[in-house]
């Protein structure tokens with residue numbers, strides 16, 4: 001029987017681990033917070049991250065990473081981008097002490113500040129190559145709040161190693177949750193990270209009182225920017241037309257369950273970024289990703305008008321309405 005360790009007990013790590021527990025997979029979730037481990041094991045809840053949700057009593061949590069990882073065939077890392085290196089380093093030490101090799105998977109959607117590295121690139125830097133047989137990512141349109149309620153969800157598991165993707169696919173699949181596989185790890189990671197930028201902008205439009213025409217325009221032109229960055233980084237363009245691209249862009253850019261959408265909406269309504277981040281209490285990956293992608297575009301001579309406008313709003317204090325006007329009044333051009 002496949003054993004899986006999930007590292008990170010926030011909303012997404014818990015929802016994915018719970019899906020596997022429901023499927024009778026031997027899964028253990030690790031949290032660095034002992035109170036959360038106790039709550040999951042005793043109450044079968046995770047109130048801070050999934051309020052009101054009842055978790056499967058089969059889901060076991062551990063405060064000690066070695067306990068969770070020992071004997072695991074696959075380790076799924078689901079912490080915010082800024083914690084990936086720390087958790088990756090902890091995992092490397094655990095795998096080395098256990099003399100164990102695993103399939104290394106993650107479900108995190110971001111890029112590293114400063115280096116602009118993808119999550120799998122960071123993991124490759126901190127986990128020795130002999131400690132994992134393959135790298136894979138769970139991406140696609142999937143809010144933890146909806147998954148935990150059993151809403152119908154399809155995701156995309158990207159890996160160059162088909163068998164590795166298949167292990168995760170089999171562990172997660174049920175009548176409510178349908179994972180597809182693809183062989184574009186890079187594009188699947190990027191789609192998940194880049195759509196958060198556009199979701200912030202979509203929320204801002206709604207916060208300002210604009211309508212669905214505006215949202216459709218932003219999401220569609222945003223997809224062009226996502227594809228452009230993807231192509232520059234080496235992704236397959238067609239990945240952006242799948243679940244990890246347009247699929248995730250639709251859900252994150254439209255759903256009030258999206259942290260990025262909600263943050264953008266609050267900013268559009270006039271709140272300050274620091275206040276929005278403090279009140280969310282959960283990670284808003286798009287805020288850092290805007291900066292990483294803006295810097296990448298500058299270094300690589302990419303013209304990304306939406307990303308640039310969002311960078312100016314978030315990091316230079318520019319007025320949102322003025323940025324919208326300047327986007328709308330740029331020299332006219334052909335659609336490409």
Ligand SMILES: NC(=O)c1ccc[n+]([C@@H]2O[C@H](COP(=O)([O-])OP(=O)(O)OC[C@H]3O[C@@H](n4cnc5c(N)ncnc54)[C@H](O)[C@@H]3O)[C@@H](O)[C@H]2O)c1
Nearest residue numbers: 009010011012013032079080083108109142143144282283
């Ligand atoms: N929430 C969703 O619906 C969803 C869906 C798909 C992808 N994602 C992605 O998954 C990633 C995690 O998001 P989330 O929504 O679960 O975040 P979250 O804010 O709900 O939870 C983050 C978890 O990581 C833990 N954590 C933070 N720093 C840590 C560290 N140094 N060591 C160990 N644990 C640490 C926190 O304690 C918390 O349990 C993000 O990249 C997000 O974009 C989220």
Ligand SMILES: O=P(O)(O)OC[C@H](O)CO
Nearest residue numbers: 140141142257258259260
């Ligand atoms: O809630 P968000 O904005 O972090 O988005 C979560 C997922 O990426 C949606 O697929």
